Amino acid sequence: MKPNFLRNKKPLFKDKLFITRPNLPSMGELKPKIETMLKSRWVTNFGDFHNKFAGRLEDMLEVKHVIPCCNATIALxxxxxxxxLKGRVITTPFTFPATIHAIHMAGLEPLFCDIDPDSYTLDVDEVxxxxTPRVSAILAVNVFGNACDVVSLDRIRxxxxxxxxxxxxxxxxxxxKKRPIGGFGTAEVFSFHATKLFTTLEGGAITTNDDDLYRKLKLMINFGIQDEEHVVExxxxxxxxxxxxxxxxxxxxxIKKIIDKLACLNAIYKKRLSGIPxxxxxxxxxxxxxxxQYMAIEIIPEDFGLTRDMVHRVLKEDNVIARKYFFPVGYSYDCYKGMDFARGIRLPNTEKVSSRILCLPVYYSLDAKDVEKICDLIESIYVCRKEIARKLK
Ligand SMILES: Cc1ncc(COP(=O)(O)O)c(C=O)c1O
Structure with missing residues (x-):
C-alpha cells in the first residue's frame, strides 16, 4: 500500500506511534511499597527505598558509588x-541540549569536537x-546506547x-567488554526520565569509583549540608x-525482559531495512x-531519493512520529548564537549525521507486528520516492 501522504485517506496507525513510551509498574506492584512509604512518613531525604535503589544499581553497574538524583541534567x-574545572570542556555537539547546557551553566566553555561518522561517538583523534592547557575535562556521550572509545579516553585521562x-x-x-557502562572514567551520569528504557518518572544517577568525589557530590545534591551546624559545599x-x-x-x-524485547525489535528493523538503498x-x-534503546537510521538522500526531512514528513501522515534526534547540533542552538564558543564552528561528520538521522519507534510495549508495518511503510516510501518528491516540490 502507498504511504498515506499519497493516498490522503486513513493513516496506517490509528494512534500516533512515538519513538518511546514509558515502562510503568502496575498499581498492584506499586501499592504495597507506597503504603510502606506513607506509613513511615519518610518521603524523601535518603529514605529506605532510595538507599535500596542506590545499592541495587551499584551491584548491577559494578561501581562503588551511585547517587540517585532528581534528573540527569542537574546531575551533569x-x-x-x-x-x-576551569576553562574548556571538550564535548560532542551531537547530543541532547542537557549535556552542553550543563557545561555552560557551570561557567565553563564547551569545546566541540567532531564525532565518528559511523558510531556517532566522539572521534578520539579529534579530541x-x-x-590544550585550557582544556580541563572531557564530557563524552555514550550516545543511543553505544559506548564511546572508553579505552582511548581512559588513556587520555x-x-x-x-x-x-x-x-x-x-x-x-x-x-x-562485559563491563557495564557506569564504572568508566571519573564519573558517569544516567537519566531515568520517562522516555528512557528504564524510568523513575523523572530521575537520574551519578556513578563513580572515586570516594572523594562521591562524598562531595552527596553533599552537593543536598544543599551542601554536612550536619545541623555545617554547610560545607x-x-x-x-x-x-x-x-x-x-x-x-x-x-x-x-529490565532484562525489556532489554531482550528491544533487541528483538531492533533486529527486525535491521533485517527488514538493511536491503533498502x-x-x-x-x-x-x-x-x-x-x-x-534507540533505532537510529540515517537517510542518505543521494541513494534513498528523498531527504530525511521528507521521510520524516511522510511518516507523520501515517502516524509514525519519528524524531530528528539530534537536530540542531550543539553549536547551532539559538540560545548560543553570537557566543564565542559556538561561533563559526562547522564539524562535517556531525552536520552530515545530524542532517540524515531519524529515530524510529522502539519500546517495550511496541508490538513486533507494528515494527514490521513501519518497515513496510518505509519500503513503500522508497518505492514511491519519485512520486513523493514530485508532490513535495
Ligand atoms: C544525552 C542526554 N543527556 C542528558 C539528558 C537529560 O536527561 P534528564 O531528562 O534526566 O535531565 C538527556 C535526555 O534525554 C539525554 O538524551
Missing part, C-alpha cells in the same frame, strides 16, 4: 561544578587534536591528568524522592553490547 551540572566523564543518559545496560536540592525510587526498584526487576544504521563499536 553538579558534576561539572564538583570537579572544580587529541583539541587538547591518565596522560593528561584531566577528568573524563560520560553522559550515559542513553546507556543503562550497555556493556563494554555550595549545592542544590537534587535528591531523588522515595516515590521515584519505588518506581525504580520495581523497574529494575523487569540509502538507509544506514549506527555502527555499534567493537566490544560494545548495546542496550538497543
Amino acid at each position: 551540572f553538579l558534576l561539572m561544578k564538583a570537579l572544580d 587529541r587534536r583539541h587538547l 591518565a596522560e593528561e591528568k584531566i577528568p573524563v566523564v560520560y553522559d550515559s543518559a542513553h546507556s543503562l545496560c550497555t556493556y563494554h 555550595v549545592g542544590l536540592n537534587a535528591k531523588m524522592p522515595e516515590m521515584n525510587a519505588i518506581f525504580g526498584l520495581i523497574g529494575l526487576e523487569k 540509502g538507509i544506514k544504521f549506527q555502527k555499534i563499536r567493537e566490544g560494545c553490547r548495546t542496550n538497543n
Whole structure:
C-alpha cells in the first residue's frame, strides 16, 4: 500500500506511534511499597527505598558509588561544578541540549569536537587534536546506547591528568567488554526520565569509583549540608524522592525482559531495512553490547531519493512520529548564537549525521507486528520516492 501522504485517506496507525513510551509498574506492584512509604512518613531525604535503589544499581553497574538524583541534567551540572574545572570542556555537539547546557551553566566553555561518522561517538583523534592547557575535562556521550572509545579516553585521562566523564543518559545496560557502562572514567551520569528504557518518572544517577568525589557530590545534591551546624559545599536540592525510587526498584526487576524485547525489535528493523538503498544504521563499536534503546537510521538522500526531512514528513501522515534526534547540533542552538564558543564552528561528520538521522519507534510495549508495518511503510516510501518528491516540490 502507498504511504498515506499519497493516498490522503486513513493513516496506517490509528494512534500516533512515538519513538518511546514509558515502562510503568502496575498499581498492584506499586501499592504495597507506597503504603510502606506513607506509613513511615519518610518521603524523601535518603529514605529506605532510595538507599535500596542506590545499592541495587551499584551491584548491577559494578561501581562503588551511585547517587540517585532528581534528573540527569542537574546531575551533569553538579558534576561539572564538583570537579572544580576551569576553562574548556571538550564535548560532542551531537547530543541532547542537557549535556552542553550543563557545561555552560557551570561557567565553563564547551569545546566541540567532531564525532565518528559511523558510531556517532566522539572521534578520539579529534579530541587529541583539541587538547590544550585550557582544556580541563572531557564530557563524552555514550550516545543511543553505544559506548564511546572508553579505552582511548581512559588513556587520555591518565596522560593528561584531566577528568573524563560520560553522559550515559542513553546507556543503562550497555556493556563494554562485559563491563557495564557506569564504572568508566571519573564519573558517569544516567537519566531515568520517562522516555528512557528504564524510568523513575523523572530521575537520574551519578556513578563513580572515586570516594572523594562521591562524598562531595552527596553533599552537593543536598544543599551542601554536612550536619545541623555545617554547610560545607555550595549545592542544590537534587535528591531523588522515595516515590521515584519505588518506581525504580520495581523497574529494575523487569529490565532484562525489556532489554531482550528491544533487541528483538531492533533486529527486525535491521533485517527488514538493511536491503533498502540509502538507509544506514549506527555502527555499534567493537566490544560494545548495546542496550538497543534507540533505532537510529540515517537517510542518505543521494541513494534513498528523498531527504530525511521528507521521510520524516511522510511518516507523520501515517502516524509514525519519528524524531530528528539530534537536530540542531550543539553549536547551532539559538540560545548560543553570537557566543564565542559556538561561533563559526562547522564539524562535517556531525552536520552530515545530524542532517540524515531519524529515530524510529522502539519500546517495550511496541508490538513486533507494528515494527514490521513501519518497515513496510518505509519500503513503500522508497518505492514511491519519485512520486513523493514530485508532490513535495
Ligand atoms: C544525552 C542526554 N543527556 C542528558 C539528558 C537529560 O536527561 P534528564 O531528562 O534526566 O535531565 C538527556 C535526555 O534525554 C539525554 O538524551
